[in-house]
Amino acid sequence: HFSPSNLTAYIVNAHTLSVTWDLPSNVHDIDKVYITITELDQTNRTIQMQSLDNTIKKLDIQINENDPYSIHPNTTVHFSARCINRNGQNSSTIEYQFYINML
Numbered sequence: 001h002f003s004p005s006n007l008t009a010y011i012v013n014a015h016t017l018s019v020t021w022d023l024p025s026n027v028h029d030i031d032k033v034y035i036t037i038t039e040l041d042q043t044n045r046t047i048q049m050q051s052l053d054n055t056i057k058k059l060d061i062q063i064n065e066n067d068p069y070s071i072h073p074n075t076t077v078h079f080s081a082r083c084i085n086r087n088g089q090n091s092s093t094i095e096y097q098f099y100i101n102m103l
Contacts, residue, residue, distance in 0.1 A: 002030055003091040004081045009098045012060070017071055017100065019059045021081050030054040030083045037061060040076040040097075047071055054083075063100065073102030 006022040019037065023030060033054065037047045047069065050059060064070035071077055076099045083091040 007081050007094045007096040017061045027054050031086045032084050036080045038078045
């Protein structure tokens with residue numbers, strides 16, 4: 001078992017959203033963690049796809065209405081995470097969805 005767990009996101013401030021996850025106790029067997037962040041709107045725009053090493057359990061994303069590579073306020077964002085072990089096997093994917101409510 002080498003799946004990530006407890007995938008969640010939260011607003012840090014008006015310009016930053018953090019995504020966090022936990023890794024299993026056999027973390028040394030994990031080669032990479034893959035995080036995909038997609039904004040769910042008419043186009044389901046992928047904002048980021050990151051490949052991270054097994055020491056990272058947090059990713060900060062900018063919130064900026066005018067930047068195409070940032071999360072836009074007042075949208076629903078979908079997060080997914082999976083691991084790949086040192087033998088090239090994929091774990092199951094976990095998902096989380098979050099509405100960015102900014103006034």
